[in-house]
Amino acid sequence: xxxxxxxxxxxxxxxxxxxxxxxxxxxxxxxxxxxxxxxxxxxxxxxxxxxxxxxxxxxxxxxxxxxxxxxxxxxxxxxxxxxxxxxxxxxxxxxxxxxxxxxxxxxxxxxxxxxxxxxxxxxxxxxxxxxxxxxxxxxxxxxxxxxxxxxxxxxxxxxxxxxxxxxxxxxxxxxxxxxxxxxxxxxxxxxxxxxxxxxxxxxxxxxxxxxxxxxxxxxxxxxxxxxxxxxxxxxxxxxxxxxxxxxxxxxxxxxxxxxxxxxxxxxxxxxxxxxxxx
Amino acid sequence: xxxxxxxxxxxxxxxxxxxxxxxxxxxxxxxxxxxxxxxxxxxxxxxxxxxxxxxxxxxxxxxxxxxxxxxxxxxxxxxxxxxxxxxxxxxxxxxxxxxxxxxxxxxxxxxxxxxxxxxxxxxxxxxxxxxxxxxxxxxxxxxxxxxxxxxxxxxxxxxxxxxxxxxxxxxxxxxxxxxxxxxxxxxxxxxxxxxxxxxxxxxxxxxxxxxxxxxxxxxxxxxxxxxxxxxxxxxxxxxxxxxxxxxxxxxxxxxxxxxxxxxxxxxxxxxxxxxxxxxxxxxxxxxxxxxxxxxxxxxxxxxxxxxxxxxxxxxxxxxxxxxxxxxxxxxxxxxxxxxxxxxxxxxxxxxxxxxxxxxxxxxxxxxxxxxxxxxxxxxxxxxxxxxxxxxxxxxxxxxxxxxxxxxxxxxxxxxx
Numbered sequence: 001x002x003x004x005x006x007x008x009x010x011x012x013x014x015x016x017x018x019x020x021x022x023x024x025x026x027x028x029x030x031x032x033x034x035x036x037x038x039x040x041x042x043x044x045x046x047x048x049x050x051x052x053x054x055x056x057x058x059x060x061x062x063x064x065x066x067x068x069x070x071x072x073x074x075x076x077x078x079x080x081x082x083x084x085x086x087x088x089x090x091x092x093x094x095x096x097x098x099x100x101x102x103x104x105x106x107x108x109x110x111x112x113x114x115x116x117x118x119x120x121x122x123x124x125x126x127x128x129x130x131x132x133x134x135x136x137x138x139x140x141x142x143x144x145x146x147x148x149x150x151x152x153x154x155x156x157x158x159x160x161x162x163x164x165x166x167x168x169x170x171x172x173x174x175x176x177x178x179x180x181x182x183x184x185x186x187x188x189x190x191x192x193x194x195x196x197x198x199x200x201x202x203x204x205x206x207x208x209x210x211x212x213x214x215x216x217x218x219x220x221x222x223x224x225x226x227x228x229x230x231x232x233x234x235x236x237x238x239x240x241x242x243x244x245x246x247x248x249x250x251x252x253x254x255x256x257x258x259x260x261x262x263x264x265x266x267x268x269x270x271x272x273x274x275x276x277x278x
Numbered sequence: 279x280x281x282x283x284x285x286x287x288x289x290x291x292x293x294x295x296x297x298x299x300x301x302x303x304x305x306x307x308x309x310x311x312x313x314x315x316x317x318x319x320x321x322x323x324x325x326x327x328x329x330x331x332x333x334x335x336x337x338x339x340x341x342x343x344x345x346x347x348x349x350x351x352x353x354x355x356x357x358x359x360x361x362x363x364x365x366x367x368x369x370x371x372x373x374x375x376x377x378x379x380x381x382x383x384x385x386x387x388x389x390x391x392x393x394x395x396x397x398x399x400x401x402x403x404x405x406x407x408x409x410x411x412x413x414x415x416x417x418x419x420x421x422x423x424x425x426x427x428x429x430x431x432x433x434x435x436x437x438x439x440x441x442x443x444x445x446x447x448x449x450x451x452x453x454x455x456x457x458x459x460x461x462x463x464x465x466x467x468x469x470x471x472x473x474x475x476x477x478x479x480x481x482x483x484x485x486x487x488x489x490x491x492x493x494x495x496x497x498x499x500x501x502x503x504x505x506x507x508x509x510x511x512x513x514x515x516x517x518x519x520x521x522x523x524x525x526x527x528x529x530x531x532x533x534x535x536x537x538x539x540x541x542x543x544x545x546x547x548x549x550x551x552x553x554x555x556x557x558x559x560x561x562x563x564x565x566x567x568x569x570x571x572x573x574x575x576x577x578x579x580x581x582x583x584x585x586x587x588x589x590x591x592x593x594x595x596x597x598x599x600x601x602x603x604x605x606x607x608x609x610x611x612x613x614x615x616x617x618x619x620x621x622x623x624x625x626x627x628x629x630x631x632x633x634x635x636x637x638x639x640x641x642x643x644x645x646x647x648x649x650x651x652x653x654x655x656x657x658x659x660x661x662x663x664x665x666x667x668x669x670x671x672x673x674x675x676x677x678x679x680x681x682x683x684x685x686x687x688x689x690x691x692x693x694x
Contacts, residue, residue, distance in 0.1 A: 008377070010380070013373045042393075119365040
């Protein structure tokens, strides 16, 4: 008998293990995920003058441009809200998604040296990549809520609902990001594809226009884009609009879950060859 | 007791050419989709011509607490083997069963981020190597102490000298307390004082009862630390056993193209001419069993036998030993003046004392003259290897410089 019964046996074979065992391993490596997130956050604003203020700049400038073009010139409907408020709520959510997806898609190739030299469940990489931009989201919201309040849009009790909405964005960024990260290891084309996807996505999502522009019957279909539900949800929470976004959000949530499952599945399938191909 | 590691027939194929298999993204997506369907598993064999087998079926067992050195030339599959054992890459065939936690040090500084401070990197690198936060915290002072960089803990490591960086990185790695440790050539860094520290650390890890597999090109380091060695040659195990004998065989065959002993039983095919026929030549350790390795402390004999076909020749033999760089180490001959010799079989033999030659590969050239006339001259007839020996190194494992390595009468005394 071995003196140390806690030394569990591990078997390495050419075959993959089960998804559950894999997810268990990701969980066992949560310290690593935490450290990778912490590293990303710590490094992101190193040697910058404005530091974390950069979390506010991109949504702010996009909001200014959109307000000028779509709000003032084209006069897009904004559900009865001032256009700047209407767009910045959506942009805050979209900005998180865009940042998370870009990070996740590049997460494997940016950590090539780790993949070649140490073992850990590779899903930790896209996972930490989508978690670190949450800080920027939090900073942006921490500014946005008081600014809206000053403009007379007082935050409501709906505010905690931002958490499940963010979870939908998180899940879809992880699902899509994991697929892109895995493909990126083989085909660096992905790096060029991601900005394009995000540009298209910005207009496929009701960011500059309201979901109410889409006929009521077709509106839940918009939810096949998971970010549509998130963006409309963010507006509903932050602006206190009356139009009920929940059918849309529900469809988006389901889409996000499906995307997440597919993402993990594809990633698991491809990750074992990462070290050989990267 | 159950073995710590059991490897059964592990093989690893790399696809040469680009992108391993699927050539377009569409093909890959198609293959992935197809493999989701039941009964469609297993891809086509692919183009065999583009395959490279880095490992071709390697099996071994390692007992808990064993410290095993892995030797072999570049490309023999050593690093691939460690990558499979550490799960960085899956085997193409075969299986590995191990018990306990495995940790790998395939590079010094894995996971270090140049922008972060020394302190931050200790935690980060520890987490990446698989240590729990509590473990790093517990060992933190030891790690810093070991690295000797405490004054710069809050400086970003990009401002470190490469020596400091290496020391800190190794210090973290050295405190990885997994049951099994895989180490690839990390001792190639740092000055000799630090190398010694690393080796001592490896030694104490080994004495902790942990299982270690250690790759190094420094045979002397392997000899110092490992009791068992495995020699990998082009993807298969060429030898597995006690370090000294595996290393002797490895070092013996690696370079000795000419061979340590040669025989010509058939006189007609033997080198020579109407005056001289060479019949055999060899280099062998003195006072050891035949075939024993020669190390720097071991005295050895060089000898050759020949048929003298010229009646009354004044034979004068010479043996010239050159090292790998082509430097002549010595040119030896008999100590008596040649006299007229009757025809027949003769042997020339000379003994080289221990503690004279440096470690390395040597070539022996043979010459025979009759007065001024050269009867036979064969350059590089034999090749032999002199192995290193830890004696006199006092824990230092670098390359010992010098064409020769005599052990001299040395006195060291206090005068004032």
